[in-house]
Amino acid sequence: MSAKEKRVKTRKNKNKSRVLYFVYIACCFVFFYLPIVVTMVFSFNSSKSLTNLTGFSLRWYERLINDGSIMKAVYVSLTIAIFATFISTVLGLITAIGLSKNRRVIKNVILNINNINIMSPDIVIAIGLMILFSSIMMPKGYLTMLLAHVAFCTPYVITGIYPKVRQLDPSIADAAMDLGATPFEALIKVIIPMLKDGIYAGILLAFTMSFDDFVISYFVTGNGVENISIVVYNMTKRTNPTINALSTIVILVIVILIVTSRLVPSLLKKHAKKIVAIGLAIVMGLAIFAGVRSGGKKVLRVYNAGEYIDPELLTEFETAYNCKVVYETFDSNESMYTKLKSGAQYDILIPSDYMIERLIKEELIQPVNWDNIPNAAGLNPDIMNLAYDPGNEFSVPYFWGSVGILYDTTVVDEKDLDAGWELLRNEKYAGNIYMYDSERDSFMVALKACGYSMNTDNTEEIDQAYDWLITQRNSMDVVYAGDDVIDNMISGNKALAVVYSGDGAYIMCENEDMDFIEPAQGTNIWCDGMVMTTDCKDETLAETFMNYMLDPEVASRNSVFVGYTSPVKAVAEELEETEFEGISAYTPGVASGKNEVFRYQETKIKQLFADLWTKVKAY
């Protein structure tokens, strides 16, 4: 082969391998960007669905702008990220500079502590900080979140900058001081400019980590302060494209920032100081403005489950009573309880029955003065005076319902329904079933199926229920889903699901094929109620809020928005005929003598259920 031929051949080979490279890289990028593209595309979807494109619309952007809680979360995420980046960069920078001038012992101590922080999983750091803040009684909120973010960003900044400091010629600082600069001037005029690249990298890293953080923020925040991740996490119940709209905007902003910073680096360099100064000034201004805005007015801190209220009602309440509502959401009663115990402060909580009983027992809530709640007259007597709170001394019902089986009428045979809960072990539907990922509800199903009370503390009965769940798991290939079951059932992913009646109603409104039954073996009748914490700052305002929520018009709008059954009898009856006509799940049965309300569990029993449930799920 001549040299020329060889060259031609290698070039050909090169081109061939180029194609291979391109194809592979393209595949990887498809993998990276597919979810992002999907997010962006569905933000323009005209319907709520995240799997079906129905047409183009900007309604989710409109809703995003009008959604106070998301905009507030954006503000929190952004300001926390900027402050945390600024503080951790400054702190990390001076530490990195100081480190190189220190004795080995101190250097090692700091670098090791740093490494511990970097090597620890997020969740451990989060828990450590949560425990720390609760034990020093620091009120959870913006400040704790900021401190936590600085805590986890700074070690990365230090590890980013420190090697650059070590590469510095040590005589550079000497040279500056030799020329008459004070140590501080030498730091500002010489050392920091020389570490520029490391500092930029640190800023970028800190900002990304802070802006994206979920786990740590989730554990350390409180008092209505939520960042984007937390809002998104609590939205699982009813995912909707609003959040896609938000992420589309975030993506665009990031891409624009990156592109401009690439294209005009000189511009950025020249005016970097000014840009940073102006940016900080704007942020501080905003922060102060936000602080001032809430100042002066009466404040009501409400802690409710995610997507469990029509947000417009809150705004209207604020204007009507000239006050400010600090509204925060939780994803389960238990996480609400943990938050409360770890020092978060609220005026009104909206937990479920058994949790209300627990809060009463632990004296975390105070009695309600019913005189201040005239609208209580309209409450449905069926759900009053239940065992968890005899005489409704502490709680005002908010929504109520039952637990039942939602089924796809096109798949499930009518005859099979008679089996009640045993339907969930009918192998015809193996692999086609969602159980609710909650030990309480799943054990309720099992205990009822076995014919026992769901409030039993008899370990034999509990063991039987456990066996029921284990056989179900083994034979039925069950999926234990959380609130994502709602979206899944709307999309008709599976034929059977254990759901709350309210969610059932909501799903049936969206998917006509679905129907809902309450098994004859009895079920859980539950009731979520509004309660006042013992450290409630303004009882009158809290009771005004409770009364407001029971106002027939308000209650009706709320019920329509959320899909749960209103405790106001007239409202529920009217909606049965109108908005929720033909939606059986909207009308929970209270007649069956076998229905029960959840009761407070002793710690030991609770622990037993928790452990057994872990076993059911993990095996």
Added chain:
Amino acid sequence: MKHYNKLVRPYLIWSILIILVPIIMIVLYSVTTGGNALVNISFTLKNFTKIGEPIYLEVIKKSLILGLISVSICLVVGYILAYFITRFDDSVQDLLILLVTIPMWINTLLRTYAWISLLSDNGLINKFLSLFGLNAQTFMYTDFAVIIGLVSDILPFMVIPIHTSIRKIDPSLIEAAQDLGADKFHTFTKVTLKMSIPGVINGVMMTFLLSISTFVIPKLLGGGQYMLVGNLIENQFISVGNWNFGSALSIILTIIILIGLRLMKRFDKEEKEEAE
């Protein structure tokens, strides 16, 4: 010279208060009982012996296996990607690496939700498959879904350090190897692969750390039955309210990670010694 040594003081105090103290408190919780208030505590090792129960060992094992699988996938896919990227000109490389980093800027939760709409039974992938008359597959709530979600989340952390280390290799080394008669394959295994080991180690450590402690992705894509150590810890703190056991689990998780990282470091050292 010594002018700046005092600069570390703020951070020294800060790190003791906000990094060390919480860790000590977790340790304290893990060896005591007496509830979450730390009022009347008594020391015990019960929380650790409980982890010895088969069910919890099973959870830890599952976490480890899932972590290893995800890290291995990331390693193979990420290494090839990083290597291919280095085959391009500098400016193209910069662009490609930028494209790898952009997804890291976008909220993990949002990306995970997007995977849900892609992978669900009536999701986009199944719709795409049905265009070709293929039967719908169940992806959601399987290992597959969790691994896909996890890998797409952590892959950049593997690609970037590997790419950096391959890019740093002096091209004359590769020329030298070829000059000494090594063919393409040997040049790659003997030079490129060897020289990129530090990047690989960094990437493996980072992805291992992220995958072993994850709890959001398995929760959303794997469903409730997808119980990993991270989920177990979250459960103990959030739903069950047993902070003592949760702390013990956290410590075990940290120890597992430290052992893993130590092993990687040792491997790194041996590699270096061998090279010398």
Added chain:
Amino acid sequence: MNDALIELKNLSKNFEDQQVLKGIDLTIHRNEFLTLLGPSGCGKTTTLRIIAGFEEPSGGEVLFDGIDISKVPSHKREVNTVFQKYALFPFLNVYDNVAFGLKIKKMDETVIDHKVKSMLELIGLPDFAKRDVTSLSGGQQQRVAIARALVNEPKVLLLDEPLGALDAKLRKDMQIELKKIQREVGITFIFVTHDQEEALSMSDTVVVMNEGIIQQVGTPEDIYNEPENRFVASFIGESNIIEAVMKRDLLVSFDGQDFECVDKGFKNNEDVEVVIRPEDIDIVKPENAKLTGTVKSIVFRGVHHEIVVETEFRDYLIHTTDYFEPGLSVGLTFGPDDIHVMYRMDWESESRGGAGR
């Protein structure tokens, strides 16, 4: 002396548990080009850094114009430093590097401009003002570093092995250049080096240091011709150092013979050491000499030959322009003034017998 500018009094310095300066006493005069010479680790750089204010002495005093400045921070001292690797600020151009000190002092812009420009003129880089310092050659960076220090009009310029990074030719040029600059600005230069040739060719005064102690202070000629001990003799140039006994004044005995010399003041029969520079030994016919031996090796060094002659007692190193065949029997002679008698240093001869060059 009233022209003393800096006085070091019993200066000592410890790093952790290591003593690097063990009581330095030194007077530095105005307009003097003084060189601190010694092997690495001898304490010369530490001494310089104490004068500059980068290190605080562990003990002793630094008097500047009669005032103790050992606690004054470096930025308040009227000294400036040229660093080993120049320590130029890479993010500033040549002009801004040179102007740095003046800007810190918040001088008027026009004054700064004038000073910087004339300084760039002085160092021969008038057209380099806008250049990036990283784009300069080693020699050019060196000049910028000198300009940056001198523009502040210090009373003393400290130079910490500034020529170490340059190649041989450039080094020679810079030596001349530095001397020229020193004469022009007329201030004290304190120069640190381990290169004896550099020290001898540039300095007014050479201070030879070893292990934290000053071994000898003197003019280059003194240091070379009359080293006070074996260390100085071996560190400065090549030499034959011979253990000997001082019989009485003007008579020293070694290699089994007595030699006349010009030294006196030693005790009778005191153990001493004798240094004879290789160029002071003549090779003659064996019958004309007291010492005889055979030529062991000969190496051409350009100006001279370097010859090793093996005698009964030791090998002698001789520099001569003549050529002698290896194996040839020769005689060695030297005059009384070629023999320089030194006190014998026990600790030195034991621990560092072979040191030097």
